[in-house]
Amino acid sequence: MRKRLKITCCSLALLGLVLLLIGCGSSNEQSETDTSENESASESEEKADEPKEEGNVLDSSTESDETTPEDSNDTSSNSEEASNGNSSNTSESEENNDPLAEYSAEEIEYARVWLQLGPNQEIEELNVHRISAGELINPDDETSAVYPEDVIQLAGSRLVDGSVTYSSNGDGTINVYNVPLRWDGNAEVDENFMQEYTEGIIEDAEEVYVEPGDAEEVKRLIRIMKIHN
Numbered sequence: 001m002r003k004r005l006k007i008t009c010c011s012l013a014l015l016g017l018v019l020l021l022i023g024c025g026s027s028n029e030q031s032e033t034d035t036s037e038n039e040s041a042s043e044s045e046e047k048a049d050e051p052k053e054e055g056n057v058l059d060s061s062t063e064s065d066e067t068t069p070e071d072s073n074d075t076s077s078n079s080e081e082a083s084n085g086n087s088s089n090t091s092e093s094e095e096n097n098d099p100l101a102e103y104s105a106e107e108i109e110y111a112r113v114w115l116q117l118g119p120n121q122e123i124e125e126l127n128v129h130r131i132s133a134g135e136l137i138n139p140d141d142e143t144s145a146v147y148p149e150d151v152i153q154l155a156g157s158r159l160v161d162g163s164v165t166y167s168s169n170g171d172g173t174i175n176v177y178n179v180p181l182r183w184d185g186n187a188e189v190d191e192n193f194m195q196e197y198t199e200g201i202i203e204d205a206e207e208v209y210v211e212p213g214d215a216e217e218v219k220r221l222i223r224i225m226k227i228h229n
Helices: 002-049 055-065 069-097 105-117 193-203 215-223
Strands: 126-131 151-155 163-168 173-177 206-209 225-228
Touching: 105 126, 105 151, 105 163, 105 215, 105 225, 215 225
Parallel strands: 126 225
Antiparallel strands: 126 151, 151 163, 163 173, 173 206
């Protein structure tokens, strides 16, 4: 009976010891698990606190958005070239649209004046004579008055074609002098007649606006024009 009791006590003691060891093992494992979880949580918090390395992404975005001085200069140059190109194209277009672009302003003026004021439009040639200020209105009479300014005399190749004598004002208008193409001498006139007559020509000069006229007719007159100095 005592042996059984001893065995029973020993068994109980041994069982208690086993349970104690199991309990300690479970406690240690739980402790290790808790420690591991705490360490993981700490590492996660540290990583969360660390700044994210997005510098490269920001830098690349910033660099792509920024415009360098060279790019700005290139853009400005391209704009200027485009503007110059447009201006050049506009000038060429205007020249192509102007049928008189190949002729000088003087030639166009002479033709327009004759087209508007010339007595005969069916002429074979248009002669242009440039007369300086101070020259006699009637070159055959020394008592004649003189031109107060440079004038242009337009005439055909024949007397019947008539003439136009004028000075240009440079604003689209001219001063027309009623000067005959040929002077007839007359010994019976008063000696002061020519002076008074030519002075009257100067005083009676008429200002006239010159019309542009038909471009094709202007070109026709320029082609038969002869300019004499």
